[in-house]
Amino acid sequence: MLYQKNAVSRHHYPLSNQTLKKQNRPANIPAHYYVGDRDQNIHHARLRMNCSPLKAHLFSKNIIDSPHCQCGVIEDTYHYFFDCPLHNEIRQQLMQNLSFLGNISIRDLLFGRYDLSPDTNITIFKHVHTFIRHSKRF
Numbered sequence: 267m268l269y270q271k272n273a274v275s276r277h278h279y280p281l282s283n284q285t286l287k288k289q290n291r292p293a294n295i296p297a298h299y300y301v302g303d304r305d306q307n308i309h310h311a312r313l314r315m316n317c318s319p320l321k322a323h324l325f326s327k328n329i330i331d332s333p334h335c336q337c338g339v340i341e342d343t344y345h346y347f348f349d350c351p352l353h354n355e356i357r358q359q360l361m362q363n364l365s366f367l368g369n370i371s372i373r374d375l376l377f378g379r380y381d382l383s384p385d386t387n388i389t390i391f392k393h394v395h396t397f398i399r400h401s402k403r404f
């Protein structure tokens with residue numbers, strides 16, 4: 267018993283925050299899902315999971331009566347990133363920043379691209395976070 271107690275206590279060494287973050291991160295989740303400011307990261311994850319405060323998401327969960335955006339069109343994730351006239355200026359900046367991708371899909375913005383390097387996916391996510399922050403939608 268004493269031996270077991272000592273054996274356990276040997277594992278109670280202080281861990282750095284970096285070590286803790288690595289240990290708490292499941293291996294199958296890409297590193298770019300963890301980049302950026304926490305608020306933007308949470309909004310981005312909610313958009314990815316269709317549980318954001320966008321009207322279509324709230325409507326699908328019977329939280330509100332209408333899925334329509336202020337501009338009159340159904341406010342889903344595609345509308346938010348690609349269509350809504352309320353975000354035209356910041357969208358132009360986003361598309362310019364991501365023009366190196368060629369054709370940009372909603373999937374690229376939400377999940378990154380698995381054929382690209384981790385650094386490139388981090389760049390994509392940071393630009394998406396900037397869009398989310400500047401949209402002041404959440």
Ligand SMILES: [Zn+2]
Binds near residue numbers: 336338349
């Ligand atoms: Zn709209």
